[in-house]
Amino acid sequence: MGSPPQRADARRNRERILQAAFEAFAAEGHLVPLDDIARRAGVGAGTVYRNFPTKEALFQAVVTVRIERIVDEARALGGAADPADAFYGFVTQVVERAMFNHAVCEALAADMRGFDASGMDEQFTAALDVLLRRAQNAGAVRPDVDVQDVRALLAGAMYMERGHRRGDRPGHMTSLACDALRPTTKRNETSGPRDETHCEICATPLTPAATGRPARFCSASCRQKAHRRKKASPKTG
Amino acid sequence: MGSPPQRADARRNRERILQAAFEAFAAEGHLVPLDDIARRAGVGAGTVYRNFPTKEALFQAVVTVRIERIVDEARALGGAADPADAFYGFVTQVVERAMFNHAVCEALAADMRGFDASGMDEQFTAALDVLLRRAQNAGAVRPDVDVQDVRALLAGAMYMERGHRRGDRPGHMTSLACDALRPTTKRNETSGPRDETHCEICATPLTPAATGRPARFCSASCRQKAHRRKKASPKTG
DNA sequence: CTATAATCGGAACGAACAACCCGGTTAGGA
DNA sequence: TCCTAACCGGGTTGTTCGTTCCGATTATAG
Numbered sequence: 375m376g377s378p379p380q381r382a383d384a385r386r387n388r389e390r391i392l393q394a395a396f397e398a399f400a401a402e403g404h405l406v407p408l409d410d411i412a413r414r415a416g417v418g419a420g421t422v423y424r425n426f427p428t429k430e431a432l433f434q435a436v437v438t439v440r441i442e443r444i445v446d447e448a449r450a451l452g453g454a455a456d457p458a459d460a461f462y463g464f465v466t467q468v469v470e471r472a473m474f475n476h477a478v479c480e481a482l483a484a485d486m487r488g489f490d491a492s493g494m495d496e497q498f499t500a501a502l503d504v505l506l507r508r509a510q511n512a513g514a515v516r517p518d519v520d521v522q523d524v525r526a527l528l529a530g531a532m533y534m535e536r537g538h539r540r541g542d543r544p545g546h547m548t549s550l551a552c553d554a555l556r557p558t559t560k561r562n563e564t565s566g567p568r569d570e571t572h573c574e575i576c577a578t579p580l581t582p583a584a585t586g587r588p589a590r591f592c593s594a595s596c597r598q599k600a601h602r603r604k605k606a607s608p609k610t611g
Numbered sequence: 612m613g614s615p616p617q618r619a620d621a622r623r624n625r626e627r628i629l630q631a632a633f634e635a636f637a638a639e640g641h642l643v644p645l646d647d648i649a650r651r652a653g654v655g656a657g658t659v660y661r662n663f664p665t666k667e668a669l670f671q672a673v674v675t676v677r678i679e680r681i682v683d684e685a686r687a688l689g690g691a692a693d694p695a696d697a698f699y700g701f702v703t704q705v706v707e708r709a710m711f712n713h714a715v716c717e718a719l720a721a722d723m724r725g726f727d728a729s730g731m732d733e734q735f736t737a738a739l740d741v742l743l744r745r746a747q748n749a750g751a752v753r754p755d756v757d758v759q760d761v762r763a764l765l766a767g768a769m770y771m772e773r774g775h776r777r778g779d780r781p782g783h784m785t786s787l788a789c790d791a792l793r794p795t796t797k798r799n800e801t802s803g804p805r806d807e808t809h810c811e812i813c814a815t816p817l818t819p820a821a822t823g824r825p826a827r828f829c830s831a832s833c834r835q836k837a838h839r840r841k842k843a844s845p846k847t848g
Numbered sequence: 849c850t851a852t853a854a855t856c857g858g859a860a861c862g863a864a865c866a867a868c869c870c871g872g873t874t875a876g877g878a
Numbered sequence: 879t880c881c882t883a884a885c886c887g888g889g890t891t892g893t894t895c896g897t898t899c900c901g902a903t904t905a906t907a908g
Binding site: 849850851852853854855856857858859860861862863864865866867868869870871872873874875876877878 | 879880881882883884885886887888889890891892893894895896897898899900901902903904905906907908
């Protein structure tokens with residue numbers, strides 16, 4: 375009890391392990407072999423296990439710090455002047471951050487990777503709930519979603535950004551996900567009309583027109599159809 | 612070449628393996644051990660490997676059939692009378708189906724699990740593109756998304772439905788995802804207002820009121836704030 | 849400097865799983 | 879019925895990875 379708590383080298387190694395684990399988990403997720411972490415920390419696997427009972431415990435030790443920080447930010451935004459900015463800004467930022475940290479991504483994902491035990495799940499959900507309700511009361515978020523929906527959408531947005539990352543348009547899927555939450559007004563229409571490479575009517579791929587002006591239809595009949603439609607339904611066309 | 616193509620028991624076993632693999636992959640995804648599939652089929656692991664060079668080949672053989680069916684349905688919907696119904700109906704149905712088939716879910720997910728080789732990815736994307744463009748031309752889908760966005764949203768919806776499944780409201784996240792694609796008009800507002808357990812203004816948790824009527828605010832000041840807001844912004848409130 | 853106990857590191861273990869192999873079995877034609 | 883090539887199945891191998899163990903090392907008090 376009164377004994378010197380730890381030897382100096384032991385303390386140093388613990389820090390090194392945490393640092394290496396943070397980097398490794400962030401880069402590759404919880405599946406990274408523990409031996410890799412040990413090697414990056416410059417210690418043996420045994421030393422890791424003297425500090426953390428299981429690999430899972432190490433993962434949680436690393437991630438809990440990050441989640442706590444995120445929860446703190448959410449709480450700080452709870453009193454922000456503009457509830458809409460606070461909510462959408464927070465959501466966007468969380469996803470953005472998770473993009474660069476696979477571990478946070480996994481922790482916030484669907485199952486919270488068993489974080490229920492540490493209470494992080496409840497805290498995160500509660501903090502998010504405050505932002506959500508304020509935004510809803512301000513009319514910035516549709517009223518028929520609850521905090522679990524937003525949690526799911528967050529996880530989904532991270533998943534989409536990671537899985538379907540195309541070099542261009544980072545954050546595009548998140549923007550789309552946010553639009554799903556908005557009331558029917560005020561959209562985030564990002565880009566202009568897509569560049570057309572298919573017939574606008576039947577979606578047949580268009581051969582690159584030799585003429586300067588890009589073609590919009592594959593045939594005269596489709597062009598006529600388009601004209602007819604434009605006249606018939608000016609509301610939806 | 613002219614030799615009897617296969618022994619009867621071999622043919623029978625092949626069918627059994629395909630059936631067992633379909634069930635196992637559908638229930639548990641591609642991670643299910645191959646030995647389990649062999650056992651369910653009532654054969655040894657060796658017999659599986661005599662029919663399919665790798666576990667991955669077996670997975671693809673099983674899943675390709677399902678994806679082909681989905682692609683066929685998409686193509687059939689390409690000429691539907693109502694492009695909006697065709698598109699949203701197809702998306703909803705694909706997610707719904709994947710809910711009960713983990714294998715399809717994984718195959719349609721972000722990376723298509725290497726299905727590029729079999730051409731399924733291109734075919735699925737092309738068929739989906741037709742539905743999307745027709746729906747866009749009909750004004751039922753916002754014009755600033757492309758087929759890759761929809762692919763991502765599909766994968767995300769499946770992910771969300773699977774991960775955050777709450778007993779109630781199956782398909783709710785899919786409905787939300789579809790709303791992200793709609794033009795600003797015409798929403799799918801599913802349920803009424805959520806049951807309030809927090810202050811509508813500051814989101815403080817409300818202690819269950821002893822009185823019969825449920826409270827909506829945590830304090831008199833919040834109640835006043837609500838009144839003021841309702842007068843100030845009748846458009847958004 | 850010395851003694852000693854905490855600490856270190858990596859070898860060793862066990863479990864899981866894909867893939868291979870070979871001795872025994874059987875279908876099906878003659 | 880008999881023969882044989884095709885086929886069967888599970889035991890075996892190789893690999894990966896989490897976890898444990900123990901002889902070697904080293905920090906630190908006296």
